[in-house]
Structure formats: C-alpha cells, structure tokens
Amino acid sequence: MSMSKNSRRQFITKSAATASALAFPLIAGAQPKTIKIGVLHPVTGALAYSGQQCREGALMAIEDINKAGGIKSLGGAKIEALLGDAQSSPQAGSAEVEKMNEAGVSAIVGAFASAICLATTQTAAKYNLPHIVDVGVADQIVERGLKNTFRFGPGYRKCAEVAVANLHVLNTAAGKPAKTVMIIHEESLFGTGTANLLARELPGYGYEVKEIIKHANPTRDFNNIVLRMKAVNPDIVIPANYYNEYALLVRTMQQQKVTPKAIFSVLGGAASSYKFVKEFPDAANGIIDCNHWFNPKDKRSQELKKRVEAKGLFFSYEIFMTYTSMRLLADAIDRAKSTDRAAIIDALNKSEFSDHIMPYGATKFVNGQNQGAQPLMTQVYKNDIKVIIPREYREIDPVFPLKA
Secondary structure, eight states: OOOOHHHHHHHHHHHHHHHHHHHSHHHHOOOOOOEEEEEEEOOSSTTHHHHHHHHHHHHHHHHHHHHTTSBGGGTTBOEEEEEEEOTTSHHHHHHHHHHHHHTTOSEEEEOOSHHHHHHHHHHHHTTTOOEEESSOOOGGGGSSOOTTEEEOSOOHHHHHHHHHHHHHHHHHHTTSOOOEEEEEEESSHHHHHHHHHHHHHGGGGTOEEEEEEEEOSSOOOOHHHHHHHHHHOOSEEEEEOOHHHHHHHHHHHHHTTOOOSEEEEESOTTTTOHHHHHHOHHHHTTOEEEEOOOOTTOHHHHHHHHHHHHTTOOOOHHHHHHHHHHHHHHHHHHHHTSOOHHHHHHHHHTOOOOOSSSTTOSOOEETTEETTOOOEEEEEETTEEEEEESGGGOSSOOOOOSOO
C-alpha cells in the first residue's frame, strides 16, 4: 500500500504521539477516542452547490458539538468528520459508503439527493451502519424496511399534500381565480415522484392539470418549455427541480413575459433560496414555496443564519437540514453511551430530540420517518423570504394571486 506524503506524515506523527504516550503514561491522562462520522454529499457534478452547502451545515454542527464539550457520556469524545463526495451519482455515493464502512465510521449523515440517498442507505444497511438522511424527500427511502435509515425532515408525499391543501385554501379565499395547472419537473426520482403526487392530488380539489413536462439535469435552455407554457397558458405553474434549473426556468418565464396567476413551488430548488432572491430579485418576487424551512420564531435560527452569512454563504435549507441532522445524531450517540452501530440505531429509534430550530417539536421515528416533520409555506416578499402558512409561524399575510 503506497502512502501519500500527507498520510505518511500523519502516520509518523501518530506513531510518535503513541510512543510518547506510552513512555509518559501519567502526564497527559487518557484522551477520549474520537468518533468517526461519515459526511457524504455530492460536492462535485450537477448538484455540487447543494452538496457543498450540506457539507458546510454538517461541519458547523460538528464544530458546535465539539466546542460544547463533545459527547458527554463518552467522556467528552469529539466527533471527527470523514468527508465523502457522491459526485452527483448514486453509484459514486454507494462506493463512498463502502470506503466509510472500511474506515470504521459509527454513522453516516447525507446524501442530499433522493436518488443518491436511495443508494447510500441501501449500501449502509448491509453493514447495519446508521444513516441519517438530511434532505432526500423520496418516500421510498424510508419505505423499504431498512432498520439503519432515519429521515429527520418530511418526505415528498407530506410536502405535496400540504402544498395542494394550502393552494386550495389560498385560491378559495381569493374567489377561486386559478383553475388550471402546469407542472415542470426534473427527471430524477425527486422531480418525477413529486410531479406524480401532485398530478394525483390536484384533480381532487377541482384543478385541471393541463400538462406535465419533464426535463434533464442539467438543462441549459428553457425557451421551448416556456413557449409551450405560453401556448397552454396555465393559471398556476408548479416547478419541482434543483437550484440551477429552477432559476433558469423562472428567468426564462420573466424574459418571455409569461406571468401566471402564481408560481407555486413544491420543494422548488430555488424558490425559498436567499441566493436566488439576491441574484434575481425581480424573477423571485412573489414566488410561493412549500419546502424545508426553519422556525422563524426561534431566535437561534437567526443566530445560525448570521454565522452562515458571516462565512459569505447563503442560509439555505441544505445547511440547516444537515446541521440539525448532525445534532440529532450526536444526541443519539450521547444517549447510546456508545459508538456501537446497533446501540446508536436503538437510540435513534427512541429519539425525542427537540433541541433544534425546525418547526417539528420532539423527534419521533416510526419506520425511520420523523412523524413531526413538516414543511412550511414561504413567499418571496420585498427581497426577503417570509413564512405565510401555517398560522403559528406566519410572518406576513400571503399575496395570492400575484396577477389579479
């Protein structure tokens, strides 16, 4: 096995450290061992922006956990991140899980995209390796009976149901101006699954789904899709895609002067993104989204947001979902009083983790899904993002329809 210069240097310093510890056993006192956690995200490829944001959230959480004294029940043991790159592909994600398992991680947090999470949780299950899903919204992830898999946030069925029910409330209050819908979605598990759920839910509320259009990742040109939109002229456009495609779609609509009564997103990749609002304020204005969102009434949300912005980053759902998922895992390890995988899985099953900034209450897992997890509805308003539904988290009254 050839060693890189770096790892050789680390090996030599580690050996030297071990030797001195053996020679003077009484001086330093026994340091608690570190706890290795796999942090696995698509930090290169089409999903790199989101993957890098997720990684940042995980590392900020680890920093906070370690600063606050590490895992108390294990003598203050510190968490050590083992970073993996899923390269925006399920196969690469699985290969990273194999490596992390070999390296002896106690658990994995990741891996953002649904299709990647589907693969990484399955691979981790072979080794009874606890895997916390930070974002991955496809419900298949937690419906295969995998005992190692835990999702802290809501799945796309819950998000679609909440979105359609709230659309109906808004539309009814406005005198039902919107009757027709067009859905634009990305082609992978997340977009396709979300579109299918919406197509099933909407007719029950009396909406006509005029057209469902899928596109590849990446897509660099939405002119034809928007021309089609012009022809169909739907009252409501529902996009379900990742950041780049979402931003480009909405900007193309703006350029071609396509103005539906509402752009109503379900898990829209850019709709409730401060990056999008800053880069394209006019295109973003008024967009409604049903998505992962923090509790705006919890002052710790604003503190974390300020810290993220001080690093020159945007406070996106990737950051706060992965941040909170890592905190959830640390809580479970602390209660397990062990780095043993089975013990951590048991502690996660019994989790009542509530020391977080999400609008969920205490965590309760049933078949790996957190029962209290829910999306919030936000709207872009005056170059900011505000919660409009549900009422207990509301910051502004919703504006619907946008174009009277």
